[in-house]
Amino acid sequence: MSCRFEYILGGTIAIVLLFLSGTSHAIPAFSRANKVECSTCHTIFPELNEYGEAFLKNSYVYFGKGKKAASEKTKDASAVAEAKRAAVAPVESDIQGAGDPELLKKLKAGRMVSGDAPATSSAAAPEAEADNGTAAVSGEPKSEGIALSGIPDLLPISFTANLTGTYIRNAVNEFDFSTRALKLNAGGNFKGKAGFFGTYLVYTENAAGLANTGNTPTNMTGKNDIGELFLIWRHALDTPVNIKVGRFQPKLGLWKSNNRLSATNPYVTYSYTVGVSPFKLEQSQDAVEANMILANRLFMAGGVVNRKDQNTKEWYVHSSVKFGGADYVANEPDIDLNQEESIFDFLTLTIGGYGYVGTNGDPNTVVGVTPRQNEYYRAGVDVDLLYKLFRLKLSGVVGHDDNPDLTYALPPMKSYTAAIEGEYTILRNLIGALRFEYANDGVNVYRRFIPALAYAPIENVKVAVEYKQEYGISYKTAGNTAIDNQIGTLGITFGF
Amino acid sequence: MKRYVALVVLAALPVASIAEARVKVTGRGAKLNFSSEGIPDMYKEFFDLMQVKCIKCHTMERTVIAIQTGRAPITGQPFNKQAVKAYGIKMLRKPNSEMNKKEIRDVVVLLNYLLDESAK
Numbered sequence: 001m002s003c004r005f006e007y008i009l010g011g012t013i014a015i016v017l018l019f020l021s022g023t024s025h026a027i028p029a030f031s032r033a034n035k036v037e038c039s040t041c042h043t044i045f046p047e048l049n050e051y052g053e054a055f056l057k058n059s060y061v062y063f064g065k066g067k068k069a070a071s072e073k074t075k076d077a078s079a080v081a082e083a084k085r086a087a088v089a090p091v092e093s094d095i096q097g098a099g100d101p102e103l104l105k106k107l108k109a110g111r112m113v114s115g116d117a118p119a120t121s122s123a124a125a126p127e128a129e130a131d132n133g134t135a136a137v138s139g140e141p142k143s144e145g146i147a148l149s150g151i152p153d154l155l156p157i158s159f160t161a162n163l164t165g166t167y168i169r170n171a172v173n174e175f176d177f178s179t180r181a182l183k184l185n186a187g188g189n190f191k192g193k194a195g196f197f198g199t200y201l202v203y204t205e206n207a208a209g210l211a212n213t214g215n216t217p218t219n220m221t222g223k224n225d226i227g228e229l230f231l232i233w234r235h236a237l238d239t240p241v242n243i244k245v246g247r248f249q250p251k252l253g254l255w256k257s258n259n260r261l262s263a264t265n266p267y268v269t270y271s272y273t274v275g276v277s278p279f280k281l282e283q284s285q286d287a288v289e290a291n292m293i294l295a296n297r298l299f300m301a302g303g304v305v306n307r308k309d310q311n312t313k314e315w316y317v318h319s320s321v322k323f324g325g326a327d328y329v330a331n332e333p334d335i336d337l338n339q340e341e342s343i344f345d346f347l348t349l350t351i352g353g354y355g356y357v358g359t360n361g362d363p364n365t366v367v368g369v370t371p372r373q374n375e376y377y378r379a380g381v382d383v384d385l386l387y388k389l390f391r392l393k394l395s396g397v398v399g400h401d402d403n404p405d406l407t408y409a410l411p412p413m414k415s416y417t418a419a420i421e422g423e424y425t426i427l428r429n430l431i432g433a434l435r436f437e438y439a440n441d442g443v444n445v446y447r448r449f450i451p452a453l454a455y456a457p458i459e460n461v462k463v464a465v466e467y468k469q470e471y472g473i474s475y476k477t478a479g480n481t482a483i484d485n486q487i488g489t490l491g492i493t494f495g496f
Numbered sequence: 497m498k499r500y501v502a503l504v505v506l507a508a509l510p511v512a513s514i515a516e517a518r519v520k521v522t523g524r525g526a527k528l529n530f531s532s533e534g535i536p537d538m539y540k541e542f543f544d545l546m547q548v549k550c551i552k553c554h555t556m557e558r559t560v561i562a563i564q565t566g567r568a569p570i571t572g573q574p575f576n577k578q579a580v581k582a583y584g585i586k587m588l589r590k591p592n593s594e595m596n597k598k599e600i601r602d603v604v605v606l607l608n609y610l611l612d613e614s615a616k
Contacts, residue, residue, distance in 0.1 A: 043591075
């Protein structure tokens with residue numbers, strides 16, 4: 001097979017699908033629900049900053065909310081009772097006569113406030129900011145019925161629309177704008193006691209391979225429509241343990257599949273496959289997972305995967321620790337403002353390790369039929385280093401597959417992949433990155449250089465220009481086929 | 497006479513600042529901001545610094561509300577001196593905040609003063 005060269009260069013425009021490169025855990029519904037801007041949790045959407053990571057680990061409960069200790073709940077209960085008494089017996093100067101709407105509002109605030117909302121200050125002070133139609137204090141009293149039902153005030157859904165245009169130089173069909181998709185995302189929490197998240201691919205056109213491409217079976221609808229759908233029992237039985245059930249990306253690496261600056265190039269450590277095995281670390285699985293934060297800086301997770309028609313369980317574990325910076329519940333580090341600046345004031349180091357053991361191939365539930373199966377494992381280490389405007393990501397994975405082509409014709413294969421990426425924040429909404437990747441998947445050995453520049457003119461809109469230089473060799477094929485690709489893309493991503 | 501004085505006070509209540517007149521504010525909504533009136537000379541420089549540096553990413557509205565109500569407007573958590581320091585550290589570490597430790601310290605001192613005034 002002769003070398004294949006694909007040139008989609010600077011004169012080429014590809015308007016790419018961001019959300020089709022993986023599931024999203026960041027959605028505008030979170031911004032609406034918590035009344036915060038996107039940059040609270042993101043560097044440039046959808047890449048997370050440390051507060052976004054804390055929000056994710058906190059089961060989509062905004063840090064500072066829903067984590068009241070018993071003593072604080074007692075205080076709030078007292079505050080609510082006090083507000084009720086104050087509302088019942090208002091100060092004489094507040095009385096402006098029968099039918100006073102302001103007094104009625106205060107009375108309702110004192111009597112109808114939910115147990116999770118601060119009562120006293122919200123009853124006293126929201127008027128200054130009420131002119132713009134919204135009360136800025138988050139303890140704004142909710143409807144009692146809504147508060148008791150646990151239903152979020154706002155419908156927690158967002159949409160993402162994708163359009164892809166490609167230009168392939170010298171191709172017969174140089175331009176193609178027909179690929180598109182529409183995805184629905186939903187996420188949030190129920191009274192701080194449970195978190196939930198889901199993605200539903202509503203419509204696609206020419207979008208093969210956009211959604212879940214793993215060996216997790218397609219949904220009963222026959223379409224790859226549900227990407228993730230899961231529920232988290234937060235702090236089960238008043239322990240630090242969260243129980244997560246459903247279809248989701250297992251907690252393995254430090255970064256979710258689309259938690260990166262690039263719009264089109266996933267990390268090779270999370271996305272590579274071996275042989276005909278479609279397994280990737282970043283794909284969704286049907287699983288049960290337990291995770292928890294210990295001492296605010298240690299995060300641990302472990303889970304079991306069980307697919308349809310597969311009578312074996314798969315297992316995974318993850319552990320990560322964070323030094324410096326805000327901790328996993330978004331508490332700021334204790335920096336002495338009276339001391340001279342130190343490198344440690346701005347240095348944040350996160351290290352994570354994980355392992356996955358699994359089996360795939362033919363279903364092993366058919367009596368009398370010996371399935372062709374592949375037993376495999378992956379083990380990886382990730383490092384995330386942050387210092388002021390500079391961020392460095394390191395990722396490495398080793399793997400083993402004993403029957404990657406399901407024929408036993410090939411010997412067991414070892415795989416080795418690594419990625420290193422440096423990011424620099426040029427402006428608050430302009431970030432540049434340079435990534436180098438190496439992969440040996442047992443069949444191919446290749447290297448990639450991927451420079452990227454991302455710009456967010458508005459926080460929910462991202463424009464990313466990228467270029468991928470890929471070269472290597474496919475040494476397990478006849479004739480040692482060379483790999484040589486140069487692909488430039490211009491991607492526009494938006495959420496609403 | 498006393499009744500007349502009481503009526504004058506009642507009439508003035510709707511236009512009085514919620515912050516008990518110690519911390520004066522101007523504007524409404526997104527333009528809500530602290531007034532420079534009443535800021536002591538020793539804090540004027542800090543006030544000017546805050547007006548320039550602390551509106552790069554957000555308006556002063558959330559700061560005013562936090563000072564006035566004693567609660568952070570988004571999380572609903574208490575906005576006390578401990579929280580002021582925590583927010584100061586957060587802004588110090590925020591990429592492209594363009595604030596150094598001394599500037600953060602000055603703004604923290606000012607916010608602590610405004611908290612004290614608001615509590616009177």
